[in-house]
Amino acid sequence: MDEALTKPRNVTHTMYKLYNWLQMGMIDLNPEFQRDIVWTGIKQSHLVDSVLNNFYVPPIIFSCKKLDSKRWMRVCIDGKQRLTAIRKFMDNEIPHLSPSDGNITKRYYRNLNNRRSLTEAEREMFDCSELLCVEYYDLTLHQEQEIFSRVQLGVALTPAEKLQAISSPMADFAHTIYSQHSTLSSIMDNKRARPFQLITQSLHMIETEPEKFNATPATITKYLKEVRQVPEGLKALAKQIYTTIEEMIEDDAELFHRDHRLAPVEFVFLTYMIAKYPKLPIFQYQNRLLTMKKHVRAKHDDIRFNNKVFDTLKKFVDNMEYEFISNHNFPLPANPIYDTPVPSSSNTPRGKKRVKTSN
Structure with missing residues (x-):
């Protein structure tokens, strides 16, 4: 039986707070086990629509690491696609699209370059909207990877x-x-x-x-x-x-x-x-x-x-x-590959070594 993890804490954070943490580098979206960005622009825009219209958004899973007495780094175990969509919307890189009108109307977070945008009231509502976050503490890298693997069981990983x-x-x-x-x-x-x-x-x-x-x-x-x-x-x-x-x-x-x-x-x-x-x-x-x-x-x-x-x-x-x-004028270089028995997963018999040639 696997060793139990420390019990996580369920908290909510506003979009504005999450965005600021992303801007300050206080959320790590790219731990080595994470996936690349796979959501399309339309899917990212529909996430914004879900937030604006109070539809369910799955929780974000963080592994929290203390940097000093006041600051924490949050490693994103699950939720990279959602957080990326939020950041891109608040950076005016993608618009809000509504599936109900066939994605016809594009509205951006801010009115820049005469783009159609959210009203001030809508923007404030978006900023104050909260996402549920599951926060773990004192996890090892192996435990983070194990959580990631288990969460992704229902997702088609390459x-x-x-x-x-x-x-x-x-x-x-x-x-x-x-x-x-x-x-x-x-x-x-x-x-x-x-x-x-x-x-x-x-x-x-x-x-x-x-x-x-x-x-x-x-x-x-x-x-x-x-x-x-x-x-x-x-x-x-x-x-x-x-x-x-x-x-x-x-x-x-x-x-x-x-x-x-x-x-x-x-x-x-x-x-x-x-x-x-x-x-x-x-x-x-x-x-x-x-x-x-x-x-x-x-x-x-x-x-x-x-x-x-x-x-x-x-x-x-x-x-x-x-x-x-x-080619006698171009002698064969000595092969440097170490004399070490190859691992058992190979098709080569264990203990076989390379035959070295000399100059």
């Missing part, structure tokens, strides 16, 4: 969002990578936790070196949930890989969009390429990436994670070794 909600040393490491290498977002699909999923898939690829495609949500979930610490060798290698990709982006960002936008599976194999052949000049990785993109597209119409595309890309990267060996 596979990437389900992965992002996992709490483990490896999951924490993946979050750290993304926060420390934010430039990666410029070459990724940033919707609904996809960057986190790609980073975990690339970590799984470079650590386990599967011979066949197995980067399914089930495999990556098992990989993230393993009870173990992240090997120091993997930490060092990952830092080198993602720093190299950032250097490639800084040198030529258009490279990743040339001919075709970099597919997620190609990103994973770029990390595998750098892991397998480290310390090459940047231009070598750039040239190999372009060649790899052309090679896989010559063989497949649909570039996504599946057995055929995986096999094509893995053979391409692995065969680079023979090219290096045959």
Whole structure:
């Protein structure tokens, strides 16, 4: 049986107070387990209509953390979409729309640029409207993630969002990578936790070196949930890989969009390429990436994670070794990947180590 949480406090806060906290950074809408913004503009505007007409709005769930004797930080566990809609309305970014008139009439919070707006009385009523908030205290990150997961049971989360909600040393490491290498977002699909999923898939690829495609949500979930610490060798290698990709982006960002936008599976194999052949000049990785993109597209119409595309890309990267060996003026770099038994979730037998080559 799971350990019981401290009993939460049910309180109400006005829209005006919640908005001010958002403006002052006293509400954290983006803890690492949170979803991206998924509500459409119309859905956000209809939330405003519910508030103005006293319809039920589900409570917000906060994890409260004391900053000093007078200030608290509220981490949003559930309610990000609602709070975002409130903030955008009070910032005049979205209008109030009424479903009853077919969303024809647009009214903004304030009369700016001659836009139709709420009356002063309506604006005051909106400011003073209250939202029920459930406030927890002294929660650990794991407990926050557990609450989030349980609340979302009735919501259709994407596979990437389900992965992002996992709490483990490896999951924490993946979050750290993304926060420390934010430039990666410029070459990724940033919707609904996809960057986190790609980073975990690339970590799984470079650590386990599967011979066949197995980067399914089930495999990556098992990989993230393993009870173990992240090997120091993997930490060092990952830092080198993602720093190299950032250097490639800084040198030529258009490279990743040339001919075709970099597919997620190609990103994973770029990390595998750098892991397998480290310390090459940047231009070598750039040239190999372009060649790899052309090679896989010559063989497949649909570039996504599946057995055929995986096999094509893995053979391409692995065969680079023979090219290096045959080129006596360009010796094969020593492979730095740590001599550590791979985790049991991999398809590779436990205890198998990479065969190192020497210069």
